[in-house]
Amino acid sequence: MAAWKINQDFHGGLVRCLATSVAAVAIAVLSSQAARAETRDFAFSLFYPATYTQPDNCPQGANPRTHDIYKNALVTTGTPPDEAERIIETAVSASGSGGGNAGFKPITERGKFNGQAVNAYANPLTVPDPGFKTAVGRYALGFNLDGRGAADAGAFEHPETHEKGIDNQLFRVYGCLANYQATPPAQPNYPLETWEMVAGTMPAWLLSVSAEDFSKDGSEVTITIDRALNRLLRDGKGHPRSHATFRVDHDPRSHNVFKGKIENGVIKASVPKVYFMGDQFFIPDFDFTQVKLELKLEDSGHSHGTLGGYLPWIGIYYQHGANGLNAETFRGMDMVGLYRALMRTADADPDPATGQNRRISTAWFMELVPAFTIPAEQANANVPK
Amino acid sequence: MLLSKKLLSGICGGLAAALLATEFAGAALAASEPESTGGNLIVRRLSADQYTATLLSVFGQDLDLGGRFEPDLRESGLLAVGASRVSVTSTGLERYEATARAIAEQVVDEHHRATLVPCTPANARAADDTCASAFLSNVGRLLYRRSLTPDELAVQVRVAHTSAGTVKSFYDGLSISLAMMLTSPQFLFYRDVAEPDPGNKGGLRLTAHSKASRLSFLLWNAGPDKELIAAAESGVLHTPKGLNRQVERMMSSPRLETGVRAFFSDMLQLDNFSLLTKDTAIYPKFTIDVARDAREQTLRTVVDHLLLRDADYRQLFTTPNTFLTPLLGTVYEVPVAPVDELDSSSAGWQPFSFPAGDPRAGFLAQASFVALHSHPGRSSPTLRGKALREILLCQTVPDPPANVDFTIVQDTKHATYKTARDRVTAHLLNPVCAGCHKLIDPMGLGLENFDSSGAYRATENGVKIDASGEINGTKFTNAAELARAVSATPQTASCLVNRVYAYGAGRPAVQGEADFIKHLESSFAGDGYRLTALLRRIATSKAFYRVAAPETRKAELPTQLASQSQETVK
Numbered sequence: 024m025a026a027w028k029i030n031q032d033f034h035g036g037l038v039r040c041l042a043t044s045v046a047a048v049a050i051a052v053l054s055s056q057a058a059r060a061e062t063r064d065f066a067f068s069l070f071y072p073a074t075y076t077q078p079d080n081c082p083q084g085a086n087p088r089t090h091d092i093y094k095n096a097l098v099t100t101g102t103p104p105d106e107a108e109r110i111i112e113t114a115v116s117a118s119g120s121g122g123g124n125a126g127f128k129p130i131t132e133r134g135k136f137n138g139q140a141v142n143a144y145a146n147p148l149t150v151p152d153p154g155f156k157t158a159v160g161r162y163a164l165g166f167n168l169d170g171r172g173a174a175d176a177g178a179f180e181h182p183e184t185h186e187k188g189i190d191n192q193l194f195r196v197y198g199c200l201a202n203y204q205a206t207p208p209a210q211p212n213y214p215l216e217t218w219e220m221v222a223g224t225m226p227a228w229l230l231s232v233s234a235e236d237f238s239k240d241g242s243e244v245t246i247t248i249d250r251a252l253n254r255l256l257r258d259g260k261g262h263p264r265s266h267a268t269f270r271v272d273h274d275p276r277s278h279n280v281f282k283g284k285i286e287n288g289v290i291k292a293s294v295p296k297v298y299f300m301g302d303q304f305f306i307p308d309f310d311f312t313q314v315k316l317e318l319k320l321e322d323s324g325h326s327h328g329t330l331g332g333y334l335p336w337i338g339i340y341y342q343h344g345a346n347g348l349n350a351e352t353f354r355g356m357d358m359v360g361l362y363r364a365l366m367r368t369a370d371a372d373p374d375p376a377t378g379q380n381r382r383i384s385t386a387w388f389m390e391l392v393p394a395f396t397i398p399a400e401q402a403n404a405n406v407p408k
Numbered sequence: 409m410l411l412s413k414k415l416l417s418g419i420c421g422g423l424a425a426a427l428l429a430t431e432f433a434g435a436a437l438a439a440s441e442p443e444s445t446g447g448n449l450i451v452r453r454l455s456a457d458q459y460t461a462t463l464l465s466v467f468g469q470d471l472d473l474g475g476r477f478e479p480d481l482r483e484s485g486l487l488a489v490g491a492s493r494v495s496v497t498s499t500g501l502e503r504y505e506a507t508a509r510a511i512a513e514q515v516v517d518e519h520h521r522a523t524l525v526p527c528t529p530a531n532a533r534a535a536d537d538t539c540a541s542a543f544l545s546n547v548g549r550l551l552y553r554r555s556l557t558p559d560e561l562a563v564q565v566r567v568a569h570t571s572a573g574t575v576k577s578f579y580d581g582l583s584i585s586l587a588m589m590l591t592s593p594q595f596l597f598y599r600d601v602a603e604p605d606p607g608n609k610g611g612l613r614l615t616a617h618s619k620a621s622r623l624s625f626l627l628w629n630a631g632p633d634k635e636l637i638a639a640a641e642s643g644v645l646h647t648p649k650g651l652n653r654q655v656e657r658m659m660s661s662p663r664l665e666t667g668v669r670a671f672f673s674d675m676l677q678l679d680n681f682s683l684l685t686k687d688t689a690i691y692p693k694f695t696i697d698v699a700r701d702a703r704e705q706t707l708r709t710v711v712d713h714l715l716l717r718d719a720d721y722r723q724l725f726t727t728p729n730t731f732l733t734p735l736l737g738t739v740y741e742v743p744v745a746p747v748d749e750l751d752s753s754s755a756g757w758q759p760f761s762f763p764a765g766d767p768r769a770g771f772l773a774q775a776s777f778v779a780l781h782s783h784p785g786r787s788s789p790t791l792r793g794k795a796l797r798e799i800l801l802c803q804t805v806p807d808p809p810a811n812v813d814f815t816i817v818q819d820t821k822h823a824t825y826k827t828a829r830d831r832v833t834a835h836l837l838n839p840v841c842a843g844c845h846k847l848i849d850p851m852g853l854g855l856e857n858f859d860s861s862g863a864y865r866a867t868e869n870g871v872k873i874d875a876s877g878e879i880n881g882t883k884f885t886n887a888a889e890l891a892r893a894v895s896a897t898p899q900t901a902s903c904l905v906n907r908v909y910a911y912g913a914g915r916p917a918v919q920g921e922a923d924f925i926k927h928l929e930s931s932f933a934g935d936g937y938r939l940t941a942l943l944r945r946i947a948t949s950k951a952f953y954r955v956a957a958p959e960t961r962k963a964e965l966p967t968q969l970a971s972q973s974q975e976t977v978k
Contacts, residue, residue: 260692268744269745395742
C-alpha cells in the first residue's frame with residue numbers, strides 16, 4: 024500500500040512535473056509570440072457594391088425611371104396605354120394623399136399564373152421580360168475570382184492594375200441603374216442609403232487582423248470576421264463612431280477565420296468561403312464563395328478595402344424584391360427586369376438539374392473604423408489598451 | 409444612488425457604536441475647537457437643485473418637476489455663496505408659479521392624493537378645513553423648514569377653503585393653497601435667524617431651526633426632514649449629543665450622496681456643462697450625450713472615491729478608478745461594452761480602472777475638466793491653468809485686459825506655431841499678457857495631451873506635444889506628474905476645506921473664523937484628508953452655527969482666509 028502510494032506519488036509528481044514543464048515551455052513560446060503579435064479590431068462602417076461607372080457603360084441609356092416602369096409593366100401585360108396612365112395617376116394620387124397603396128394593385132399583381140393575377144415581385148417569371156439594360160464596357164473593380172484571367176470573355180479589366188478577368192457581374196447588372204452609377208471616389212446613392220438605414224439597426228460586422236509585424240512585407244496575417252451583438256454608434260456628424268466596444272456574437276455561422284499576407288502594404292487574402300448574417304432590409308446573408316479580400320490599414324487607425332466573391336443572386340434579388348413596390352417607386356428598379364438580369368448574368372455555381380447559375384460574382388467596397396471587441400459573455404470591458 | 413446596500417448595512421450596523429463613540433468624539437472635537445466669531449446672517453435663495461431635492465423628499469420621487477428657474481450666481485467660486493446675493497425677478501416668479509401649480513396639481517391628483525394627503529374630505533366638491541389644515545400644516549412644516557405659525561396656517565386654510573368653494577373641488581382648492589406655499593418667500597428663501605448663545609456670553613448663534621437648515625443643506629442639499637425639525641423644536645439639536653446624533657444619522661443616509669454630488673457640482677462648476685459647446689466639425693465625437701456622461705463620470709468618481717471608499721481627497725487627482733459609459737469609452741478610446749446588447753449608446757455605467765502608466769488617471773484628465781475648460785474648437789492651456797488655480801487651489805486670477813490680441817493663440821493652423829505651447833509662448837512676448845500667463849499657462853500646458861473634447865493626442869499638427877511644466881516650483885513632464893503635483897500641493901486640501909465651509913455657511917469664512925479654518929485644515933490632514941471626516945467636523949462644530957455679534961460684524965473682512973486662498977495671482 025505504502026509502495027503503491029509512493030509510486031503513485033512519484034508517477035503523479037512526474038506527470039505534474041512534465042506537464043508543468045511542457046506548459047511552461049508552451050507558455051513561454053506563446054508569450055514570446057504574443058509579445059510580438061498585434062491585433063487590430065475594426066467595425067464595418069460602410070459596405071456597398073463596387074462601381075466604376077464609365078460613359079460607355081450604357082449605350083442605350085439608363086434603365087427607365089419609375090413612371091415608365093409602371094407604364095411598361097401595365098402595357099406589356101395587356102393594359103391599353105391610356106388606361107395605364109389613368110391607373111398610375113389614380114394610384115399615385117391616392118397614395119400621396121394618405122390613401123394607401125391599393126391603387127397600385129394592377130402594377131404589383133401584374134403577374135399571371137394559370138389565368139390568375141399574382142404578385143409580380145414574388146413571382147417575377149410570371150411577367151414577360153421587360154428587357155432590363157445591363158452595363159457593357161471594359162472596366163470594373165473587383166477580383167479575378169475564377170482564375171481564368173484574360174480567357175474569361177465576359178469578365179472586365181481592372182481600371183487601375185489592368186488585370187484581366189475581373190469577375191464582377193453584379194456591377195454589370197446594376198450598371199445602368201441611375202442610383203447605382205458612380206465612379207470612385209464618388210459613391211452610389213442607393214447602396215449608401217441602404218447602408219445608412221441598416222447600419223443603425225443591425226448588429227455591426229467586425230473584422231480583426233492579427234500579424235507579427237504589420238510593417239513587414241510578406242508577413243502572414245490572420246483575419247477574423249464576426250458579427251457583433253450591438254450596433255454601430257454614430258458621432259455628431261452622423262458618421263460611425265470609432266473606438267466603440269462590441270460584444271462578439273458567438274453564432275458560428277458568422278465566425279470566419281482565415282489567413283492572408285501583407286503585399287506592398289496591402290493585406291491580401293483568398294479563402295474558399297466567408298459567411299456573415301446580414302439584415303432583412305439588406306441582403307439577408309452574405310454567403311461568399313471563392314473569396315478575395317484586399318485591405319489597407321491607414322495611419323489614422325481606420326481601414327478600407329474590397330471584398331469580392333460569388334453570392335447567391337436570389338439573396339440580392341430579395342433585398343429589392345421583398346419590398347418590390349418601394350424599389351420600383353423610389354429606386355427606379357424594375358423588379359422583374361432585375362430578376363431576369365440576375366438570372367442571365369449569374370456566372371457561377373450551376374444548378375446540376377437546370378444548368379442555371381445560382382451565384383453571381385460581386386465586389387464590395389468596405390470602410391472600417393477602429394473598434395474594441397470583447398467576448399459576448401465578458402461582463403466588464405475593462406481591458407487595458 | 410451609488411451607496412451600496414452593503415455599505416449602508418455596514419453603516420447602519422455600526423451606527424449604534426458610532427453614535428456612542430461620537431458622543432465622546434464630539435465632545436473631544438468641541439473641546440479642541442478654537443474660538444470663532446461667526447459671520448453675518450444671510451438669506452439664501454434655493455437653488456434649482458435644492459428646490460428639486462426638497463420637493464422630491466417631501467412628495468416622493470415620481471413627481472414631474474420640470475421647469476427652469478432663474479440662473480444662479482457664482483460668487484467666491486460657489487453658487488452656494490452667490491445664492492445670498494440673488495433675488496427673484498418678476499419673470500422668475502412667473503416661472504416659480506407655473507412650476508408650483510404643476511407640482512401642486514400632481515400632489516393632489518388621483519394618483520397621489522391617497523398617499524400624500526393624510527385625510528379624506530367629507531365632500532370632495534366642497535371645502536374641508538380640518539383635512540386641509542392637517543395636510544397644509546404637515547407639508548408646510550417641511551417646506552418652511554419649521555412649523556407654520558397659527559396665523560400662517562390660518563391663511564393657507566382660508567385660501568384652500570375659498571378656492572374649493574369657487575372651483576367646487578376640495579382637492580383643487582388644496583392645490584391652489586399648496587402652490588401659494590411653494591411660491592412664498594418662506595419656501596424659496598432660507599434665512600439665518602440668530603439668538604443669544606448661552607454658551608458664549610454676549611455672543612449669538614443660529615436658532616435651532618436655522619441650524620437645522622444649515623446642517624441639512626450642507627449634508628443633503630435639501631431642507632430638514634421631520635426628525636431633524638423635531639430635534640430643532642425640542643431643543644435637542646442645541647446639545648452636542650443631539651447634534652452629533654443628527655449628524656451621524658444624516659451622514660449614514662443615502663441622501664448624503666445627493667449632498668456630496670451637489671457640493672462638487674458647485675465647486676467644480678459642472679453646471680457650466682449646460683453652456684458647453686464643441687465644434688462638431690472638429691470634435692464629432694463630443695455630443696450632448698457625451699457632455700452629460702462626462703459630468704456624471706466625475707460625480708460618480710467623487711462619490712465612489714470620497715464616500716464609498718472614504719479615501720484621501722488628494723488622491724482624487726491620481727486615482728485610476730472611475731466609471732464610464734460606452735459613449736465616453738469612444739472618446740477616451742478604451743473598451744467599454746454596452747450593457748444592452750443591441751444598444752451601444754446605452755448609458756450603462758461601468759466601473760473602469762485605467763492601467764498603470766496611463767495618462768488618463770485622475771480628475772484632471774476627465775472630460776469634465778479638460779473639455780469643460782477649453783474653447784469650442786481648440787484646447788486652452790490658459791483656461792485650464794486658470795481653472796486649476798481658481799477652482800482647485802482657490803486662487804484668484806485677474807481678468808485679462810480688454811484689448812488682448814488673440815490672433816496667434818487662436819490660429820491652430822499657424823505655419824510657424826504648430827502647438828499650443830508654441831502659440832502661447834509667442835503670446836507671452838506681449839508683456840501686458842505675460843504676467844498672468846506665466847502663472848497659469850505652465851499648469852495648463854501639462855494637459856495639452858488632451859484635446860478640447862477630452863480625447864488623448866500625442867501630437868498637434870504633426871509635432872509631438874510637450875506637456876512639461878511647473879506648478880509652485882514642482883516640475884512635471886506630463887499630465888500624470890501634474891496630477892501628482894496638484895495632489896501634493898497643500899493648497900489643494902486647504903482649498904477644499906474653505907470651499908466646504910463656505911458652501912455650508914453660504915459665505916466665505918471671515919477674519920474671526922481664521923483660527924477655526926486653520927483648525928479644520930490641520931484636522932483634515934490628521935483625518936487622512938477624508939471628506940466625511942471634514943463634513944463631520946464642520947457639522948458638529950460650534951463655529952459653523954455661530955453668528956457674529958453686531959460689533960464684530962463691523963470688523964469683518966469679507967475675504968477667504970486660508971493662507972493660500974488669499975493669494976491673488978499677479
